[in-house]
Amino acid sequence: MKKLFSIGVVCAAVMAACSPASQEPVKIGYIGPLTGDFSGLGSDTLNTLEMVVEERNAAGGVNGREIVIVPADGRCNGSDAASAAQKIVNVDQVDVIFGGMCSGETLAAAPIIEVGEIVALSPISSSPDVTDAGEYIFRNYPNDALKSTAMAGYFASEEYTKVAIITENTDFGSAFRDAIKAELPEDVVVFDEVVEPGTKDFRTLVTRLKDLDFDVVFPNLQTPANIAAFMQQLREQGLEQPAVSHDVADTAELITIGLEAVDGMRAINVPSVGVGTELEAKFIEKFGDPVMGIPFVSHSYDAVNLLIDALIAADLDEELTVRDYLNDLEVYNGVVGDFSFDENGDVVGISYALKEVKDGEWVTIADISIDQ
Amino acid sequence: MQLVINAFIAGSLAALIAGGLAFVYGILGVFNLALGQIALIGGYTTWWLYQVHSVPLPVSIICGMAFGALVSWLIFEVFINPFYKRHRFLPLVTTIALSMILDAVILMVFRERPRSILPGVKEQISGFGITISPVQIVMICTTLVFLFLLAYFLHSTSFGRKIRAVTQNDIAASSLGIRSGLMHRIIFIISGVLAAAGGIYIGIDTSLTPVLAFSLTIKAYAAIIAGGKGNIWGAILCAYLISLLEQFAIGVHWFGTFYISAGYQQTVALLVIILFLLWKPNGLFVSSSRKA
Numbered sequence: 001m002k003k004l005f006s007i008g009v010v011c012a013a014v015m016a017a018c019s020p021a022s023q024e025p026v027k028i029g030y031i032g033p034l035t036g037d038f039s040g041l042g043s044d045t046l047n048t049l050e051m052v053v054e055e056r057n058a059a060g061g062v063n064g065r066e067i068v069i070v071p072a073d074g075r076c077n078g079s080d081a082a083s084a085a086q087k088i089v090n091v092d093q094v095d096v097i098f099g100g101m102c103s104g105e106t107l108a109a110a111p112i113i114e115v116g117e118i119v120a121l122s123p124i125s126s127s128p129d130v131t132d133a134g135e136y137i138f139r140n141y142p143n144d145a146l147k148s149t150a151m152a153g154y155f156a157s158e159e160y161t162k163v164a165i166i167t168e169n170t171d172f173g174s175a176f177r178d179a180i181k182a183e184l185p186e187d188v189v190v191f192d193e194v195v196e197p198g199t200k201d202f203r204t205l206v207t208r209l210k211d212l213d214f215d216v217v218f219p220n221l222q223t224p225a226n227i228a229a230f231m232q233q234l235r236e237q238g239l240e241q242p243a244v245s246h247d248v249a250d251t252a253e254l255i256t257i258g259l260e261a262v263d264g265m266r267a268i269n270v271p272s273v274g275v276g277t278e279l280e281a282k283f284i285e286k287f288g289d290p291v292m293g294i295p296f297v298s299h300s301y302d303a304v305n306l307l308i309d310a311l312i313a314a315d316l317d318e319e320l321t322v323r324d325y326l327n328d329l330e331v332y333n334g335v336v337g338d339f340s341f342d343e344n345g346d347v348v349g350i351s352y353a354l355k356e357v358k359d360g361e362w363v364t365i366a367d368i369s370i371d372q
Numbered sequence: 373m374q375l376v377i378n379a380f381i382a383g384s385l386a387a388l389i390a391g392g393l394a395f396v397y398g399i400l401g402v403f404n405l406a407l408g409q410i411a412l413i414g415g416y417t418t419w420w421l422y423q424v425h426s427v428p429l430p431v432s433i434i435c436g437m438a439f440g441a442l443v444s445w446l447i448f449e450v451f452i453n454p455f456y457k458r459h460r461f462l463p464l465v466t467t468i469a470l471s472m473i474l475d476a477v478i479l480m481v482f483r484e485r486p487r488s489i490l491p492g493v494k495e496q497i498s499g500f501g502i503t504i505s506p507v508q509i510v511m512i513c514t515t516l517v518f519l520f521l522l523a524y525f526l527h528s529t530s531f532g533r534k535i536r537a538v539t540q541n542d543i544a545a546s547s548l549g550i551r552s553g554l555m556h557r558i559i560f561i562i563s564g565v566l567a568a569a570g571g572i573y574i575g576i577d578t579s580l581t582p583v584l585a586f587s588l589t590i591k592a593y594a595a596i597i598a599g600g601k602g603n604i605w606g607a608i609l610c611a612y613l614i615s616l617l618e619q620f621a622i623g624v625h626w627f628g629t630f631y632i633s634a635g636y637q638q639t640v641a642l643l644v645i646i647l648f649l650l651w652k653p654n655g656l657f658v659s660s661s662r663k664a
Contacts, residue, residue, distance in 0.1 A: 035476075037583045040485060169635055193622075193634040198587060200578040203378040204623035205634055225486030229578040235493045237503050253485055257579050259492030291485055 025066040026311055028053065028304070029088035029118075031099030031109055033076035037198065037223060040253075040291030041101050045123060046071060047287045048300035049098055052308070062311045074100050078108030078171075085109035089116035096121070096307050096322055098300075103127030104171035110134045119322045121307055123299035126247070127175045131344045138326050138345035140303050140336070142270060142352070144172075145179050147246060150352045150368045151218075151268050152183035154244070160215040164191035164241075166205060166230065168198075168221040176220050176246065190214050197222065200229040206237050217243045224251045228258035235261045242266065251293045255360055262357050271353040272364055273336040274298030295336075302334030374502045375623045376616070381508055383615030384515035385573045387608045389588055390595035391519060392566030394607035397596055399539045399559050401460045402452060405467040407567045407592065408585030409474035410447070414440035414568020415575040416478065419487045429489075433572055440568020441561045448560040471585065479582045489575035511573060518569060519608060522562070526604075535559060598645045600655020610645075610656060617641040 030049055033042040046069075053067045061067050070092045072084030081100050088094045089112055097113060097120035100106035106125040110133040113120045121138045122130070128145040130137060155163060163184065167177040174194070181189055191212055193205055209217070217239075219230045227249050234243070243265045250269040254262055274280050274294040283290060283297050290297050310325040326345070331338045339349035352368040389411055396404050418436030421427040427435070451470050455462035494505035526532040537545040538555040546552045570588070574580055592607075595614055599606030621632050621640040632640060648656055 035479065037581060039479065039582075040483075043483075166634075195634045196638060198584075199634075199637075201378075201382050203381065204375060204619045207374045207378065207623055208631070223486070223581075225579045225581055228486070228488075228491075232493055232578070236496050236505060238496065238498070257486055257488045257491050261493045291483070 023065060025068040026062045026315075027068055027070050027092060027094040028307065029092065029094030029097040029099070030069055030071040031074045031081055031084045031088065031097060031105055031120075032071075032101035033105070034071065034073040036075045036077075038076040038102060041076070041124065041296065042073075043287075044290045044292050044296050045099075045101055045300045047290075048283065048297050049304050051283065051286060052301060052304040056305070056308050062308065063315050065315075067308065067311075070094050074102070074105035074109070076102040076105060078104050081105035082108045082112060085112040089113060089118060094118065096311060098123070098304055098307060100125060102172065103130055103175065106130055106137065106139075107133055107171065110137050113137065119307075119310070119326065121303045121326070123303040124296060127171055128179060129171075129175060131346050133345075135345075136323060138341055140306070140334075140339060140341075140347045140350075141299050142350045143346050144176050144246075147268060147352060148176060148179035148183050151180055151244065151246070154268060154354065154368065155184065155188070155216065158216070161188055162190045162214040162216075163188050164209060164212065164214040164217040165189060165193075166202065166217070166219050166221070167192075167194045168196075168226060169194050170197050170222045173220050173222055180218070180220075191217075198226075200226060202230045202233050203237075206230075206233050206239065209234070209239060210237055214241060217241055219243060219245050219249070221245075222248060224248060224254040225257055228254050228262060231258050231261040231265065244268065247295075250295070250355055250362055251291075252289070252362075253291070255357060255362075259360075263360075264357060266354060266356045266365075267362070268352055268354055268368065270295055270299075270336070270350055271367070272355070272362065274301070277335060279335055298335040302332065302336050302339075306332055306334070373500065375619045377502050377504055377508075378623070379612065379616040379619040380512050381577065382619065383612035384512050385570055385577070386591055386595060386611035386615055387519065388515055388566050388570035388573060390592040390599070390607045390611040391522070391604060392563035392570070393589070393592040394596040394599065394604045395559055395563045395566070398604060398607075399535070400452075400456060400556055402456050403461075403464040403467065404447075404452070404560075404563070405464065405589055406447065406451075406471040406474055406585075407563065408588035409471050409478065410440055410444050410564050411567040411571035411574070411588055412478055412580060412582065412585050413443050413474070413571065415489070415571030415573075415580045416482050416487065417568075418572045419489045419575050419580060420482075422489055423487070432489075436572050437565050437568045440564045440571070444564020444567070445557065445561050447564075448557055452560065453556075471589075475582065475585060478585075482580075482582060486579040486581045487575065488579040489572065491579075507576065511576060515569075515573070518566075522566075523605075594642060594645065598649065598656055603655060606655055613656075614641050614645065617644050 032045050033039050070088050072088050074081035074084045100109050101124045103125040106122050114134040119136050124141050125139050126141050126144040167173045219227045221227045245267050247269040249267040280294050310322040313325050314320050314322045329340050331340050339347050342348050353364045354366040355362045356365050396402055414436045417439040418432045421432035451466040452463050494507045496503050496505050534550045535555050538552045542552050595611040596607040599610040618637050618641040622634045622637050
């Protein structure tokens with residue numbers, strides 16, 4: 001009897017080792033805007049995900065297991081992102097999540113992801129609120145709170161004392177508006193208007209700006225098309241004040257649409273990581289020019305590779321979870337630079353750059369370091 | 373003064389689309405929720421011809437409108453004609469489905485990048501306290517001419533008379549030998565041309581993105597409801613009026629003390645329209661239109 005039992009144990013162990021369960025594919029969930037206004041963001045990030053997964057599968061996947069992608073459309077808004085998260089967490093039961101992309105998506109998906117105890121790594125979400133979104137929410141894109149500090153510092157160094165701000169009423173836009181207003185001295189903001197999402201007609205606001213004395217204007221809008229429309233209408237009315245914006249402006253699209261209207265426009269953004277690298281060439285060969293620019297592709301590329309590294313490590317070591325792997329990460333040498341995560345899952349080690357449109361191209365004119 | 377000009381720039385667009393919508397809704401009683409998509413198709417076609425294939429701009433514009441006409445004719449045959457006589461709400465469902473299909477098609481064909489027919493700064497001229505570009509003057513005037521031609525067509529040609537006859541009483545008109553089916557087709561195609569012109573207008577003024585369509589349709593509905601059912605001129609006037617209200621709401625320094633926040637621009641304009649409707653429930657211009 002005892003012998004039989006031990007044979008049974010051996011058999012069970014052998015079966016467990018060979019059982020097809022361990023050869024099941026590893027699922028990476030994706031939440032991002034695949035349709036709607038911000039689908040450019042979605043196609044760039046999903047394309048990057050596909051590219052990395054293809055490379056890593058060719059290199060053996062997760063210890064021999066194939067990696068598959070489970071995409072869901074978050075449409076850059078909370079309600080769609082919540083149902084997308086619901087689906088990939090509870091129905092598809094993915095192993096990790098790459099996303100959300102828009103901050104609104106990440107914030108709405110976070111509670112569902114927390115309950116499911118699955119790690120989500122966002123390559124783009126920059127809202128300060130993401131810091132406190134949860135234990136399982138990570139990002140390798142810097143917090144806007146730091147960018148608004150950098151921007152306020154820049155305004156001070158240029159001695160701009162009258163700032164006009166026009167904000168598009170989205171999670172991203174209003175968070176940035178609150179952050180920059182908190183950074184600037186009280187009487188510096190001389191014009192502060194919030195417009196409905198999707199507004200392209202800024203003519204009447206520009207008419208009001210005409211009667212106002214201001215040093216610099218900050219179009220805090222959600223898409224390059226909207227910033228281009230604003231800049232056209234501003235310059236058409238003969239207003240020559242400098243304009244400074246953030247990552248949204250830092251795209252090739254802004255220049256295609258705005259042409260001379262955006263000449264000399266400046267932006268404070270993460271450095272143009274990935275430009276001129278092998279990654280850029282690879283991406284363009286496979287998918288054509290990225291819609292939103294190569295920096296987003298670079299952040300996505302690092303995020304997906306890091307997630308797969310974490311999956312491999314967690315697969316080898318029973319004791320280790322993906323979350324611990326990211327929390328304990330000393331440093332990751334990515335395309336975007338060397339980075340790690342702090343206790344809130346926010347990225348550490350990424351700096352900012354000041355860029356300007358010169359002769360129809362974005363060029364970096366200065367580095368802005370941030371002291372955290 | 374600049375506010376009025378701003379309103380004309382924004383209002384011309386709204387008027388083109390509202391005019392097209394009022395035409396179809398007022399006459400056929402059909403809700404066409406895919407009109408915004410037809411506008412985008414017209415705009416994108418023009419962009420494609422002008423920017424990608426360097427076809428001269430006027431030719432591109434005419435082709436864009438012609439393509440809008442073709443698409444709307446196909447839509448009529450497939451999505452409207454088999455349904456609208458059975459129940460007037462059926463096309464509501466079919467055109468919602470159609471609008472989703474077209475959204476996806478536009479996204480696939482033209483990708484998610486914004487496209488501008490005339491990118492960059494337009495040359496400006498100033499005077500009398502206003503600044504405007506010649507392009508905008510041409511656009512405003514073209515719209516007015518276009519709408520005027522429509523009026524002439526409707527009121528001073530025998531063809532227009534037939535259309536008005538169908539508008540007033542479909543069956544009576546048929547019994548007098550007017551081919552009402554043909555008239556319905558023509559009406560639908562004209563609405564498509566107006567919408568396509570609207571799309572081209574957006575492409576020239578700012579930029580086209582694949583997701584604009586639905587908000588265009590909604591704004592046009594506001595204008596035709598305010599203008600009164602079946603009153604094309606009411607709808608067009610109301611489109612201009614709503615734009616004017618929107619610009620004044622945020623552009624005027626009310627009582628010299630405060631500005632209304634730009635976020636309430638549309639809300640304020642639509643609230644004013646609702647107040648008007650409480651006073652005149654059938655639409656602002658319904659009494660001034662000729663009945664039968």
